[in-house]
Amino acid sequence: MQIYMVGGAVRDALLGLPVQDHDWVVVGATPETLAAQGYLPVGKDFPVFLHPDTREEYALARTERKTASGYRGFVVHAEPDVTLEQDLARRDLTINSIAAPARQQTASTHFDPDFSALIDPFGGQRDIHGKVLRHVTDAFREDPVRILRLARFAARFPDFSVAPETMALMQDMVEAGEVDALVPERVWQELSRGLMEARPSRMFEVLRDSGALQKLLPEVARLWGVPQRADHHPEVDTGVHLMMVLDMSAQLQAGLAVRFSCVCHDLGKGTTPADVLPRHIGHEERSARLLKDVCERLRVPVECREMADVVAREHGNIHRSAELAAAATVRLLERCDAFRKPQRFADVLLACECDARGRRGLQDSPYPQRSRMLGALGAAQAVQTQPLAQSAQAAGQDGKKIGEIIHQARVKAVQGFLASAAA
Incomplete structure (x- = not known):
């Protein structure tokens, strides 16, 4: 032995x-x-x-x-x-x-x-010395999971190239329909591991070059070639922007749910009607609908899908949050379920920061919206809701009215925070 x-x-x-x-x-x-x-x-x-x-x-x-x-x-x-x-x-x-x-x-x-x-x-x-990812034998083609594994290794070792003959072999496997036989759980397992590597954009690059991305995540694959808004960086299309956002999430050492949210927050731009390009009006709701399909198809864990849904729907509003008055800010916090899940909201803000800084020339820019929204949440959380509820109940108020009273108290507290922040 x-x-x-x-x-x-x-x-x-x-x-x-x-x-x-x-x-x-x-x-x-x-x-x-x-x-x-x-x-x-x-x-x-x-x-x-x-x-x-x-x-x-x-x-x-x-x-x-x-x-x-x-x-x-x-x-x-x-x-x-x-x-x-x-x-x-x-x-x-x-x-x-x-x-x-x-x-x-x-x-x-x-x-x-x-x-x-x-x-x-x-x-x-x-091949270690030459920094090359190369298949061992033609038996590689017998297991389609190996396409995902190689893509994941490309994200882990971003300075390694894929051997041309190996890329050709993967393309043949995709054309032969081998990728279609993959079960959702295994696809998610490999994708989630690749998302947590040093440069996750490399995983998507390899999957796209092999043709596997179009099979596994067509919602993501069709973002390449879609123009960005003119006030963003029009020389870069949405697919390239998505990869920059994803690599920014790795640079900021974000967790899996944040990185998955970065992948899915702009899916709706791939289905933007021609008459509203490149403004992408309504892409947030389209992104949320497409995200639901992706999550169901790949059986994405609840934590990841729920955060990605909030980011898809609200990232535009969070980007514009500096323009919001106190009442609109509190409504945004409520829509994000920030009072019940403050840690998740902090991660939502991190995903939004990745989106804002995942643009050419803005990689090192500050994202003041994050501290502003966290400060507003802290001010609203400081409101003592139990005495307000007890006082309202004693006055015969119903649950809806009690909710309005608490909401208004939080608006007043956020108003004070915004005023002091602006002073």
């Missing part, structure tokens, strides 16, 4: 990056062999075991044979006769197909990789 560290752990170590997870492959063993040594079986589709002490994953070397369309149509062969090279050959990218033999620590069951004796049959080290 021989053990090797493989995959992302080896890749990241060679790139000088922190190694988060250690993945190991075992050659020349059976499930019974590992079970007898205390390893715990966890794999359903193929034999994967947890180390009895470290709980790291150890998988038996395996091959895979395509039997049907999509990413589930595989037959797995995991037997002692499967070689390390055969196991590496089934992997997606050359940079993920490097193995380091394991050395057992003295008087311990733990293993350390030996990076002085790397096994690299497909040129992964060459």
